[in-house]
Amino acid sequence: MKKKILNDSRLMISTVPGWEPVMPVGPAYLKGYLEAHGFETKIIDLNAEFTEELFISGNDPKKKRKILDNAYDLLKKEIRSYSPYVVGFSLHEPTFLNGVYLIKKLKSDFGKDIITVVGGPHISYLKSRALDFHAIDIAITGEGEVPLLTLMQKIKLGETLQSPLYYSRKNQKVVGGDTHEYVDALDDIPFPDFSDLDFKRYPFPFIISLFSRGCTKKCIFCGEPYVYSCCRFRSVDNIIQEVKRNVDDYGFKIIAFTDTLANANPALLKKICNRIIDEKYDINWMAQIHPSLSDSQCKTMYKSGARLFYISPETGSQKIAEIMKKNVDIKRTEESLKLVHNNGIKSSVWYILGFPFETSTEIRETFDFMEKTKRYSEEILVSPFGLSINTPMYFNPEKFGITTVKERGYHLYCTYETKNPKLGFQNQMKIVLEYYKKYNPEAYTSKMMSLVHQIITDENASRDEKFLLTESFQFPYKLYGVRYDEDYSYINLFLECFKEVLK
Numbered sequence: 001m002k003k004k005i006l007n008d009s010r011l012m013i014s015t016v017p018g019w020e021p022v023m024p025v026g027p028a029y030l031k032g033y034l035e036a037h038g039f040e041t042k043i044i045d046l047n048a049e050f051t052e053e054l055f056i057s058g059n060d061p062k063k064k065r066k067i068l069d070n071a072y073d074l075l076k077k078e079i080r081s082y083s084p085y086v087v088g089f090s091l092h093e094p095t096f097l098n099g100v101y102l103i104k105k106l107k108s109d110f111g112k113d114i115i116t117v118v119g120g121p122h123i124s125y126l127k128s129r130a131l132d133f134h135a136i137d138i139a140i141t142g143e144g145e146v147p148l149l150t151l152m153q154k155i156k157l158g159e160t161l162q163s164p165l166y167y168s169r170k171n172q173k174v175v176g177g178d179t180h181e182y183v184d185a186l187d188d189i190p191f192p193d194f195s196d197l198d199f200k201r202y203p204f205p206f207i208i209s210l211f212s213r214g215c216t217k218k219c220i221f222c223g224e225p226y227v228y229s230c231c232r233f234r235s236v237d238n239i240i241q242e243v244k245r246n247v248d249d250y251g252f253k254i255i256a257f258t259d260t261l262a263n264a265n266p267a268l269l270k271k272i273c274n275r276i277i278d279e280k281y282d283i284n285w286m287a288q289i290h291p292s293l294s295d296s297q298c299k300t301m302y303k304s305g306a307r308l309f310y311i312s313p314e315t316g317s318q319k320i321a322e323i324m325k326k327n328v329d330i331k332r333t334e335e336s337l338k339l340v341h342n343n344g345i346k347s348s349v350w351y352i353l354g355f356p357f358e359t360s361t362e363i364r365e366t367f368d369f370m371e372k373t374k375r376y377s378e379e380i381l382v383s384p385f386g387l388s389i390n391t392p393m394y395f396n397p398e399k400f401g402i403t404t405v406k407e408r409g410y411h412l413y414c415t416y417e418t419k420n421p422k423l424g425f426q427n428q429m430k431i432v433l434e435y436y437k438k439y440n441p442e443a444y445t446s447k448m449m450s451l452v453h454q455i456i457t458d459e460n461a462s463r464d465e466k467f468l469l470t471e472s473f474q475f476p477y478k479l480y481g482v483r484y485d486e487d488y489s490y491i492n493l494f495l496e497c498f499k500e501v502l503k
Helices: 025-036 046-056 061-082 093-113 121-132 145-157 236-248 266-278 295-303 318-324 330-342 360-376 425-439 446-457 463-474 489-497
Strands: 007-014 040-044 084-090 115-119 167-170 173-176 207-209 254-257 284-289 306-314 346-353 379-384 402-406 413-418
Touching (some): 025 040, 040 061, 236 266, 306 489, 346 360
Parallel strands (some): 007 040, 207 254, 254 284, 284 306
16 A cells, blocks of 8 residues: 555554444544544554454464454554544453454555554553564553544654654654553543444444543552643533433433543532433443532432442451542442442442452451442452552552562563562462352353463462453453353343343
């Protein structure tokens, strides 16, 4: 392909197989923003096209490579048809290396005729290390609207590509990336543009929306600040306009509000709920909620259509909650779970076990709390602790009883050793297995449980096997809609929560 027939006002944004098969709201936001500024943008959702096939293939490298080759053939066909000068890839931790594989093939075929860009949550953690792969030209961290627009404008004007807003190369050295610029007023960002996507390709009939970007909390194990610089909120009118579009134009009756915390601004949430009620929108919705709720809040949310909350106290120990900087009051959490349940809203409650500074006393407090509140929780999920790169714990491991930290290539989670060997991986797995046997035996497939047994009983189990298991626990939601041995508990929970509108 000759560079002359490529359009320097066009870009393509592609997802990569390996993530949960939900509509890609990030690329849809970028499409709306860039087209509003005069740059044609097309989304190709390779993830929706190939992820189920990829998961079914298991860990067979030959099958995986064949599926990725098929994904690339489709991508190349779309590139030849659309002729973009820039091709961007939205990447999560499980899709990063799959993306690198596709990008290398793209560069092999098109060379310098196409500029390759990576962004998405995982790049915000990796930062400049994404450019360790020479097939990648640009790496964008944080929110992508302003950096990607800056890149396209530079290309259009024939300027050098380097900018402090993203990582690039100059004389073979990585430069830039040390400045972040965001859209302060979220109302100025157009609604996500899903026009390139076929909603029927996604297993669950909900559409994604957001009240805000960022988080008001400062959890020590979370890298959210590396994705967003601060928490900003949309106006009620702007949110309701999008709800109207999603209902009237797209025909959705279920909305997933995917804010880090939908009740980070309780006054805003109350106004949104009241507008939904007053304007009689026949919708149900789900969201991630901080466990600091009142009875009146729960009643208003239910009346506005709230049917499912994801709640993450992470622990049942007040001491551990304070060390985590979770800003969670355990007694109030118990009351909030009870209020949610009594007002007809179902909850999926998430915990983490095996923090390096947890003793058996704190772990037992968490078990006791789960036992006390299980009648208010339709689903309980437990993950062993994973030390993520570029988080407060990662930068200050000694404060948390961690003696050594070792990165695992380009993965999100590190290996580490603790001062207290009783809190090592084997013991954590025994705790998790004990819990799932007692409370949630159908959460994972029989193959998964066999792997658990193997690892906790085999002292020689490889580190790769251990982290395969850990990452499967850390991302239990990534298999939404994929059924390949048994159904997953949260599939049934979703169907139960929204059975009224799914009739």
